[in-house]
Amino acid sequence: MNHELLTDMYEFSMANGYYLTLSHDKQARFDVFYRKAPDDGSFVISAGLKQVVDEVKNWHFSPDDIAYLKSLKHFSDDFLFYLTEAHNRCSIEALPEGTPVFPQEPFLSITGPLMDVQLLETLILNIINHQSLIATKAWQITSAADNRPVMEFGARRAQGPDAAIYGARAAIIGGCGSTSNVLAAKLFNVPAVGTMAHAWIESFPDELTAFRAWAKIYPDNAALLVDTYDVLQSGVPNAIKVFKELRAAGHEPVGIRIDSGDIAQLAKQARKMMDDAGFPDAKITASNALDAHIIKSLLNQGAPLDNFGIGERLITSSSSPVLSGVYKMAALENKGKWEPKIKISNSREKVTLPGHKQVYRLYDKHDPQHAVADVIALADEQIGSKITAISADVHVTRNKVILTDFIAKPLLQQVLTPDKTATCEANPFVIQRFAKKNLAQLPAATQRLLNPDHFPVYLTKRLVDLQQKLIDEATNM
Ligand SMILES: Nc1ncnc2c1ncn2[C@@H]1O[C@H](COP(=O)(O)OP(=O)(O)OP(=O)(O)O)[C@@H](O)[C@H]1O
Ligand SMILES: O=P(O)(O)OC[C@H]1O[C@H](OP(=O)(O)OP(=O)(O)O)[C@H](O)[C@@H]1O
Ligand SMILES: O=C(O)c1cccnc1
Numbered sequence: 123m124n125h126e127l128l129t130d131m132y133e134f135s136m137a138n139g140y141y142l143t144l145s146h147d148k149q150a151r152f153d154v155f156y157r158k159a160p161d162d163g164s165f166v167i168s169a170g171l172k173q174v175v176d177e178v179k180n181w182h183f184s185p186d187d188i189a190y191l192k193s194l195k196h197f198s199d200d201f202l203f204y205l206t207e208a209h210n211r212c213s214i215e216a217l218p219e220g221t222p223v224f225p226q227e228p229f230l231s232i233t234g235p236l237m238d239v240q241l242l243e244t245l246i247l248n249i250i251n252h253q254s255l256i257a258t259k260a261w262q263i264t265s266a267a268d269n270r271p272v273m274e275f276g277a278r279r280a281q282g283p284d285a286a287i288y289g290a291r292a293a294i295i296g297g298c299g300s301t302s303n304v305l306a307a308k309l310f311n312v313p314a315v316g317t318m319a320h321a322w323i324e325s326f327p328d329e330l331t332a333f334r335a336w337a338k339i340y341p342d343n344a345a346l347l348v349d350t351y352d353v354l355q356s357g358v359p360n361a362i363k364v365f366k367e368l369r370a371a372g373h374e375p376v377g378i379r380i381d382s383g384d385i386a387q388l389a390k391q392a393r394k395m396m397d398d399a400g401f402p403d404a405k406i407t408a409s410n411a412l413d414a415h416i417i418k419s420l421l422n423q424g425a426p427l428d429n430f431g432i433g434e435r436l437i438t439s440s441s442s443p444v445l446s447g448v449y450k451m452a453a454l455e456n457k458g459k460w461e462p463k464i465k466i467s468n469s470r471e472k473v474t475l476p477g478h479k480q481v482y483r484l485y486d487k488h489d490p491q492h493a494v495a496d497v498i499a500l501a502d503e504q505i506g507s508k509i510t511a512i513s514a515d516v517h518v519t520r521n522k523v524i525l526t527d528f529i530a531k532p533l534l535q536q537v538l539t540p541d542k543t544a545t546c547e548a549n550p551f552v553i554q555r556f557a558k559k560n561l562a563q564l565p566a567a568t569q570r571l572l573n574p575d576h577f578p579v580y581l582t583k584r585l586v587d588l589q590q591k592l593i594d595e596a597t598n599m
Contacts, residue, residue: 126183126208127190129244134197137237141201149455150236151478152243153228154250157471160258160442164574165222165564167261167557168229169292170253172219174246175538175546178232181210181242204237211235212242214538217481218547220257220295220557221533222564224496224579226514227481229254231452231534243449252285253292255445256437260296261557262571263436266414268421272430273315274301275409276437289437294550295557302431310550317379317407317431323350329357333364341373345407348378348392358392362399377405377428385410386423393426407431413441414571450474464592470516475585476592478502484528485563493563494528495578500585505530511580523580 140148159166183191183205191197191205212234223229230250232239264272274293280286290306300313307314318336326332329351337344346364348357358378365375378396380388385408396404408420409431420427434440451463453476462476478501486492497511513521537546547553567575581589 124180124182124184124187125177125245126181126241127187128248129241133241133243134191137241138197138201140237140240141204142198144236146204146235146237148236149233149460150239150451151231151233151453151460152239152449153452153475153479154230154232154246154447154449155226155228156223156251156254156445156447157225158446159225160255160439160445161262161571162573163258163262163571164568164576165224165258166254166445167257167296168217168221168223168250168254169219169257169295169553170249170251170288171216171230171537172546172548173249173253173288174216174230175214175544177245177249178212178214178242178538179210179542179544181208181212181238183208208238210538210542211238211540212538213536213540215534216537216546217533218535218553218556220553220560222557222560223254224577226475226579227496227498228452228475228479228534229447231479234540236454247447247449249288251445251447253288253295254447255439255443256289256292257296257557258445259436259439259442260293260298261561262296262414263412263417263430263432264297265569266417266421266571267430270428270430271299272297272432273407274298274303274436275431275433277301277303277306277433279434280437286437291550293436295553297554297558298432298436312550317345318347320347320350320381323347330360330363333360334367337364337368337373337375341368341371343376344368344373345376345405346378347381349380349382349388353380353383353388354391354395358395362396362401365396365399365401365404375401375404377407379407379409379431381409385427386420386425389420389425389427405429409433411435418571452476453478462588462592464589464596466593466596473589473593475581476588477585479534479585481533482530483533484525484530487527487529490529491563493565493577495525495580496533497525497530497580497582498585499582500588503582503584509580510583512583512586514579514581515576525580 214232216230277286287306290301290303291310300315302316304314323332333346346361368375389406405428407429408427413435453460464476465474480501482497484495509525538544568577
């Protein structure tokens, strides 16, 4: 299904209005950014860019779409004709997927005909907000799991098929190692994994028969679900019987999955039983409405867990289910000249950053693996060896600093041009490694699950002066 109509009606009303009142090739630039990270975190892991680039690159309206828009009797024929010829005329600059991004930083900027970029607002936000939210949640969960493999199990609880598919990709970006979602595994070339459901056990006369039947079919992939009847009285003893039979036939068992009850207590006792029976390498997988905080707590209780299967709280980010990324006009072309644009608000933090911008990550000159701050600058500014900067966080009291001794790396990169040249990493594991590398360069305190430190984000003086000038002009001061 093409997604060109996946936009809000007001975007079409405005685009039709622009067509009727403004010059048709008037260019505009919009930025995507967010103001507050989910779960009171300090950053978001950017995700969704690959899908955005694919959508924008192939942007077009089918005859059926045009017929539907015509049937609404709301748009001019000339505008509808413009849409029949629509194709990508936009360029996109963006942070690569997997970049930890902080509030106010544009993680994507799109430039193109005003009508086109306006029509793309809803779809771009839909994709970026969803996938960045899930990638960030997956980072929380996998960081709590402390290098133990996490399988994404959420398809059945995701809010619809797209959320399951693209959520699985975002989960890999955020740190998961595999997914139970076979379609996502196929589409993104990632491992499809799984154990068994209680239905398998219930389909046989008893648990032992069910385990044996499984082990016969999958002798090298026997991860047995032990909680259908009683984990310690029945599940683990039966699993051990089958493990012994497997070993006698020359196979090593994978382990067990515990999906209910007090996981810490059950895992400790199951571990002891399997060790005593000669299976110290049999793994214990935990599942059952787990999230980052429960995983941390289980590990703090000393639960000997090797793997996690995580569904609903990952795929829906249920503890913080919205990333409110926004899409705001930064500049508009007028008679061949770009003019910076601003949205003013009574709340200082909601005043937008005007103009064509670049985000720099500053690394300590003497320790270049250590990021010390980000700076948002105007794109045509020269970043020298010294920057006078103002905190992007309006609540900071001592908000003016002089930054020196840094190496500045520009983060926004061109990923799509109107001639359809697209450069954008697709492989979610490559992106996962990029995310890990970038996170390792940030202060550890910004990555606490509870009350993390905020990473300093600054604006250059020129950007702040431009913002103030536009505020003054708009308020006639
Ligand atoms: N030792 C533990 N410490 C903290 N949380 C735990 C522990 N063991 C399980 N949990 C979590 O507690 C929540 C509720 O577990 P509960 O015992 O109610 O599940 P259950 O009723 O046994 O499972 P089910 O409803 O699937 O039969 C789940 O999110 C689970 O992951
Ligand atoms: O709990 P999640 O993190 O979403 O992980 C996925 C869950 O999906 C399955 O449950 P199922 O749908 O069979 O229902 P159940 O909760 O009764 O086990 C599985 O047994 C997990 O418990
Ligand atoms: O393979 C599993 O164990 C699995 C898959 C999806 C949901 N719950 C469990």
